Amino acid sequence: MRFMIIVKANADSEAGVMPSSEAIARMGVFNEKMIEAGVMLAGDGLHPSSRGARIKSENGKVVVTDGPFSETKELIAGFWMIQTKSYEEALEWCKRIPFDAGMEVELRKAFEASDFVSDSITEEHLAKEQEFRDAQKPISNG
Amino acid sequence: MNGDNISRAIETVWRMEAPRLVAGLVRMVRDISLAEELAQEALVGALQSWPKSGVPDNPGAWLMTSAKRCAIDYFRHNAMVARKLPEIAHATPTDASAAPDPEALLDAGSGDDLLNLMFVACHPALSPEAQSALTLRLIGGLSTNEIARAFLVSEATMAQRIVRAKRTLAEAGERFAFPNSAERQARLGSVLGVLYLIFNEGYSATTGQDWMRPQLCEEAMRMGRILAQMVPDQSEVHGLVALMELQASRFAARHGADGTPILLAEQNRARWDRTLIGRGLAGVDRARAESLHPGSYSLQAAIAACHARAALSCGNRLERDCPTLRPIGTNQSRPRY
Numbered sequence: 001m002r003f004m005i006i007v008k009a010n011a012d013s014e015a016g017v018m019p020s021s022e023a024i025a026r027m028g029v030f031n032e033k034m035i036e037a038g039v040m041l042a043g044d045g046l047h048p049s050s051r052g053a054r055i056k057s058e059n060g061k062v063v064v065t066d067g068p069f070s071e072t073k074e075l076i077a078g079f080w081m082i083q084t085k086s087y088e089e090a091l092e093w094c095k096r097i098p099f100d101a102g103m104e105v106e107l108r109k110a111f112e113a114s115d116f117v118s119d120s121i122t123e124e125h126l127a128k129e130q131e132f133r134d135a136q137k138p139i140s141n142g
Numbered sequence: 143m144n145g146d147n148i149s150r151a152i153e154t155v156w157r158m159e160a161p162r163l164v165a166g167l168v169r170m171v172r173d174i175s176l177a178e179e180l181a182q183e184a185l186v187g188a189l190q191s192w193p194k195s196g197v198p199d200n201p202g203a204w205l206m207t208s209a210k211r212c213a214i215d216y217f218r219h220n221a222m223v224a225r226k227l228p229e230i231a232h233a234t235p236t237d238a239s240a241a242p243d244p245e246a247l248l249d250a251g252s253g254d255d256l257l258n259l260m261f262v263a264c265h266p267a268l269s270p271e272a273q274s275a276l277t278l279r280l281i282g283g284l285s286t287n288e289i290a291r292a293f294l295v296s297e298a299t300m301a302q303r304i305v306r307a308k309r310t311l312a313e314a315g316e317r318f319a320f321p322n323s324a325e326r327q328a329r330l331g332s333v334l335g336v337l338y339l340i341f342n343e344g345y346s347a348t349t350g351q352d353w354m355r356p357q358l359c360e361e362a363m364r365m366g367r368i369l370a371q372m373v374p375d376q377s378e379v380h381g382l383v384a385l386m387e388l389q390a391s392r393f394a395a396r397h398g399a400d401g402t403p404i405l406l407a408e409q410n411r412a413r414w415d416r417t418l419i420g421r422g423l424a425g426v427d428r429a430r431a432e433s434l435h436p437g438s439y440s441l442q443a444a445i446a447a448c449h450a451r452a453a454l455s456c457g458n459r460l461e462r463d464c465p466t467l468r469p470i471g472t473n474q475s476r477p478r479y
Contacts, residue, residue: 001360037158038367042417081417083360085283088154095197 002041002083002110003090009075010102014048014068019100026098034082034093043080081110148193156185159202160283165255167209168262171216172318174280174308180216184209256281257372258320260365264332267314272307273336274343279304281368282361291354293343333369334382334439337362341386345393359390377433381440384425388446391418406449419450 019027034040046052050068057063069075084090087109094107160181167177184205198204263276271293278284278292290300321329344358366383373379395409404410426447429440436444 036368036371038364038371041421083364085157085357085361086154088150089158092151092154092158 001086001090001112002081003087004108004110005080005082005090005094005097006076006106006108007045007078007080008104008106009049009072009077010104011072012102013077014050014072014075016048016050023098023100030096030098033096034080039082039084039089039093041081041083043078045078046076048077049075145193149189151197152188152192153185155197155201156181156188156205157283159205161259161281162202162256163205163209164280165259166206167213168259168318169255170210170213174262174311176216180209180212181205183212187212254320254372256368258318260333260369261321261326261329262311262316262318264329264336265311265314265316266328266332267310267316268307270336270339272303272310273332274340275300275303276307277333277336277365278340278358278361281365284361288354288357292358294355330373330376330379334378337366337369338382338386338439340365341389345389356393359386359393362386363390375432377429377431378437378439380425380429380432381437381443384422384429385439385443385446387418387425388422388443388450391415391422391450414450422450423447 031040031043048068052067054065054067054069055062082090082093084093090107090109094105097103097105163181163184164174164177167180168174171177171180187208188201188205192198259280260277263280264273268276275289275293278289279286284292286301286304287297289304290297293300295303340358341362344355344360344362347355347358363383363386366379366386370376370379370383391414392406392409394415395411395413396404398404422443426440426443429436429443433440
């Protein structure tokens, strides 16, 4: 099963303060351990929200709001995707994170293929969606 | 945390550490069952002391030290028995200095323990079924019950299979020593074969079956990634991991809501897993970087990569976009779903 470990933003991460070289080295060791154990799938740190934007649809119109955003505790500063045998194992990896002062993470389970095998998606719906996708022109960079 | 939670946390830590623990112990005691028993004793020790002292900072090292202590006790006990027995039989006592010093033996650590344990589990004297079972047990750290469910056999049958595999190893005179470089290549091929066998066993599972079966795919990929860390210069290891990841990326799209298989060309590519595709494509590149002469896993991964790349743009432009396919010829079977 797969989990996302979400690293919460804090004042430092939002201010764009880079972690100390010691902190980066400690994190490197931790990542190495997860790679050696075959559990790490992906992971990245994120720039502050001042370099991002929020996009939503209002009355059918797309509205873009540029960052920064004030509610720091609700923002994220990075993530890991890991694959473990159990929730307990994912929790155990979280406990081994070399936490910096003020650092907080959130552990969330990702949906698996089996979670979607339900009657909510009908064959007809799938066929239609496929037809729609196949009708699209290839996206080309050139 | 209540008592239940603490024991569960301890058992989780133990399960995470068990393969390395057993690997180290196998090198020392040259016996799989004994190594497993000693690792179990370390778990018992942890269950007794961690609820009071808390989980140590380096639980793996704690468990290893504890298991080593049990091993030393075991050796001492045996040495004592060996001394006593001849006395009882009124024979000449054996020379005590001839016995190996257990502490020296236990301290001669090796970073290749886990790799060696993979080689042992995939020993050529064992049948593919036995190799898979032993690999899942020793490297994957799965319980006999979990392996039995994954292979759709009873727990008793699987337990028998594992016991027999261990006996076969003993009869084959397995010394649990790291194989030399010539033998290593052959053994590595055998390990890759076993991992792919385990993966396919899980991949063939259909919806509604026990969740342990798809779990086999995850386990095979995880063990493949561990192996890739240990022998990073082996192109075929990267090829196999990439092949498994690219195939697993299609897991969600392979079946309709009623469980009927959907062929590759008809799959909803939006349901393919992008994380696994990204990893798989990187793995194909890595395999190519390690060797100019791709092996069969690397080639199959390259084919799977073409399908994945097609999914990332649109439609299935396999032949046009994939020069890799040309050297393979027309007889090679392609993934159907």
